[in-house]
Amino acid sequence: MKQLITLKVNNDQYEIAANPWETLLSVLRDQLGLNSPKRGCDAGGCGCCTVHIDGGAVYSCMMFAHSAQDCEITTVEGISKGKSLHPLQEAFIDKGAVQCGYCTSGILMSAKQYIDEGGGSEEKQIRQSLSGNLCRCTGYQKIVDAVKSVAENKIA
Amino acid sequence: MSLTSLEKFYKPTNSSELVSLLNDYEDSALILAGGSFIHGLAARDLLWGVQALIDIRGMGLTGVSEDSANYQIGATTRLIDLARTSLFNTNPAFAAIADALTYPPKQILNVATIGGNIATACPFFDLPTALLALEADLQIEGTNGARDISLREFALSPFENVLGSNEFLSRIMVPKTNANKASAFLKLETNANDLALVNVAASLSLDSRGNCCNVRIALGGGVAGTPVRALAAEQLMENQSPSEELFKEAGELVLGDIDPISDHRASAAYRSAMAKVFTTRSLQRSYQRVLKVQGNSI
Numbered sequence: 483m484k485q486l487i488t489l490k491v492n493n494d495q496y497e498i499a500a501n502p503w504e505t506l507l508s509v510l511r512d513q514l515g516l517n518s519p520k521r522g523c524d525a526g527g528c529g530c531c532t533v534h535i536d537g538g539a540v541y542s543c544m545m546f547a548h549s550a551q552d553c554e555i556t557t558v559e560g561i562s563k564g565k566s567l568h569p570l571q572e573a574f575i576d577k578g579a580v581q582c583g584y585c586t587s588g589i590l591m592s593a594k595q596y597i598d599e600g601g602g603s604e605e606k607q608i609r610q611s612l613s614g615n616l617c618r619c620t621g622y623q624k625i626v627d628a629v630k631s632v633a634e635n636k637i638a
Numbered sequence: 639m640s641l642t643s644l645e646k647f648y649k650p651t652n653s654s655e656l657v658s659l660l661n662d663y664e665d666s667a668l669i670l671a672g673g674s675f676i677h678g679l680a681a682r683d684l685l686w687g688v689q690a691l692i693d694i695r696g697m698g699l700t701g702v703s704e705d706s707a708n709y710q711i712g713a714t715t716r717l718i719d720l721a722r723t724s725l726f727n728t729n730p731a732f733a734a735i736a737d738a739l740t741y742p743p744k745q746i747l748n749v750a751t752i753g754g755n756i757a758t759a760c761p762f763f764d765l766p767t768a769l770l771a772l773e774a775d776l777q778i779e780g781t782n783g784a785r786d787i788s789l790r791e792f793a794l795s796p797f798e799n800v801l802g803s804n805e806f807l808s809r810i811m812v813p814k815t816n817a818n819k820a821s822a823f824l825k826l827e828t829n830a831n832d833l834a835l836v837n838v839a840a841s842l843s844l845d846s847r848g849n850c851c852n853v854r855i856a857l858g859g860g861v862a863g864t865p866v867r868a869l870a871a872e873q874l875m876e877n878q879s880p881s882e883e884l885f886k887e888a889g890e891l892v893l894g895d896i897d898p899i900s901d902h903r904a905s906a907a908y909r910s911a912m913a914k915v916f917t918t919r920s921l922q923r924s925y926q927r928v929l930k931v932q933g934n935s936i
Contacts, residue, residue, distance in 0.1 A: 483645055502647035502691055525677040527831050529745065538718065538748035544674055545749065548647040549693050595744060613830035614743025 487551050491516065492560025500547040507531045507542040510557060518558035518587040522616075529615030532588035533557050539595045539614070558587040561594060569632050570594060577628040581619035589615045593629045603633040640680050641688055648692045653808070656694060657781055660804040663690045669806055671695055671714050672749035675758050684797055699753070699808055708775070708811040713753025717742065717765075720752060730820035730927040732812065734768040734839040737823035743830050757807045759793040759864065761899075762833035766793070767858035767865045768823045771839035774812050780805035793864035819843040819852065820927030822920045825859065826912050828903070834859030835904040836912040840920040842875070844928050850875045855888065855921070860903070861896040861913050868892040871917065880925050889918035 484499040491514060498513050507524070510516045510533070519542050522530030526544040533542045534556035561568040570593050573579070580586050589612060596611040608629045609622070617625060643666070650656040660667055666689040670676075679685050699712035702723050709725065721739040726732045739747065741764060755765045756776070766789065774789045781804045789810075793799050801807065821841035825834045837859040843852045853875040858865035871891040878884055898909035 485647060501644075503641040503644045525681070526674060526745075529743075532745055535748070539745050540749050541674075541745045544676060546647065546670070546673060546676075546691065546693070548649070548691075549670070549673060549695070551649075592744065611744065614745040 485548070487548055489514075489547070489550060489555060490553070491555040492557060498547075502546070502548060504547045505543050506533070506545045506547050506550045506555070509547040510542060510555075516557050516559050520584055520587060522584065522588075527616075528585070529588040529592065530585050532591040532615065534591055534595065537595065537598065539592045541614075556591075558590055561590070568594070569635070570597065570629070573628040573632045574625070577624050577631065579620060579624040579628040585615060585617040585619075589617065589625055593625075593632075596629065597632055601633055603630050605630065608633070640683065640685050641691075643687055643689050644691065646690050648690060649696050650692060650694065651696050651698075653697065653779055656692065656697065656806060657779070657804055659690065659692055660806070661781065665803045666690065667692055669694055669757070671751040671754035672716065672746075673754075674746050674750040675754070675760065678760070679758075679797075682797065694806065695751075704814070706814075708813055711752055711810040711812065713757075713807050713809060714751045715753075716748065717750045717752065717755070718744070718747040721747060730931050731815045731817075731841070732772065732821065733927060734771055734821035734823040734841060735765070735812075738764040738768040738825070738837075738839070741825050741827065741830065746831075752810055753807045756789070756792065756810065757799060757801065759795075759797050759799040760833075761793075761796045761863055761865070762859050764823065764825055764834060764837050764858070767837045767856045768821075768839045769810065769812065770856035770858075770865050770867060771821055771823075771841045771854045772812050773854065774810055776807055777809035777811065778805050779808045784808070786811070790867065795863045816843065818928065818931060820924050820931055821854075822923035822927065824916050824920045824923070826916060833903065836861060836898075836909050836916055838913065838916040838920045840917070840924045842921070842924050842928060844880070844932070845877075848879065849877050850880050850884075850925075851877065855892065855917060857892060857896055857913055857917065859909070860901065861898045861909055863897075863899075866895055868895045868917065870894050875921075882922075885918045885921040885925070888921060889914040892917045 520530035522528035531543040668688045727736040823839040825837040841854040855868040871888040898906040900906040
């Protein structure tokens with residue numbers, strides 16, 4: 483049976499009807515049209531669906547939409563300001579960190595928590611912070627380079 | 639997700655609301671906290687017949703407090719909050735907890751809870767092994783009030799625990815300890831998001847003569863249907879002078895207390911071989927930490 487819930491996503495309030503088994507990922511993509519979180523493994527293993535809940539990265543395929551009420555939800559759509567991209571997005575373009583692009587929005591959100599928390603430019607720490615995300619194209623180095631360049635510039 | 643019978647989602651705000659829901663649904667309610675193993679349960683066909691999901695994170699069961707004997711951890715305290723608790727990441731006696739929290743990716747740390755980690759009774763999880771070596775106790779609440787049991791008595795077999803259909807895990811108690819103690823936890827895994835092939839936690843003190851005492855060794859990660867204590871190895875080490883040989887001998891002895899499974903992650907033979915190695919290493923690490931506490935050089 484669908485129950486009404488209110489979700490706050492990228493500073494907008496949405497009132498939606500969701501079945502109790504629907505994940506946050508399904509609701510974001512299929513009801514709200516926010517397609518940056520990707521459906522990859524849909525089992526909490528690949529990280530493509532990573533979004534922020536109250537500033538922390540979570541797998542949206544593994545959180546029920548009902549559990550996400552009363553939280554601040556942020557997707558990639560919410561990190562740029564109009565046409566002005568987030569420094570991480572700029573860095574991913576500059577460093578060529580995007581190939582097929584399917585993992586990119588999840589990795590951006592993981593990297594954003596790292597940068598938001600003042601993460602440094604040590605490669606080992608950056609790799610550790612991205613351990614919950616898989617990329618099958620880039621071999622990770624260019625992604626790490628992109629995050630490192632933002633950490634070094636202390637912008638974001 | 640195989641939640642085909644699911645009808646409703648609840649978010650109780652106190653124990654009596656929760657107990658009343660549990661009574662209404664009997665065996666067909668599933669208590670939910672972080673939800674980070676929900677796909678694991680689905681894959682094992684363990685969500686069959688669940689009619690109600692009950693998210694208990696709004697009940698205020700969070701945070702670490704203390705009484706004269708124990709540190710008390712609310713069941714829905716997230717792993718990220720434990721990792722940031724200075725008691726656990728600075729006191730060597732509780733280092734096994736901090737060690738166990740270095741393995742999961744942030745997407746798990748940010749949602750998974752200590753209570754969910756224990757109550758799932760998954761034989762591959764890490765924190766239960768660490769907490770077993772620290773001799774943690776559990777508070778269980780239900781229709782008839784609260785009762786305490788030892789963590790050792792909680793898990794019965796894979797994904798089965800002692801909770802009655804109207805009971806829930808509310809609190810984890812970690813005994814306070816003397817200063818002269820250290821612990822360690824090690825996990826063998828294939829990648830950051832994988833379950834353990836083997837995990838081991840050790841805790842030990844040194845007496846006034848420098849001999850091992852209060853030795854506790856726990857193993858998990860599929861070395862049996864539940865995490866287990868390695869009692870024979872613990873007894874072997876009691877009152878003995880610490881040495882590489884002793885740590886290796888203890889590693890050999892754990893085989894008598896485990897009964898590893900074979901699955902797609904590892905064969906029973908490989909788990910046995912690694913249980914020995916990781917026991918020895920976790921004892922070495924605990925010992926090095928005790929020496930550091932005492933201010934001796936290693």
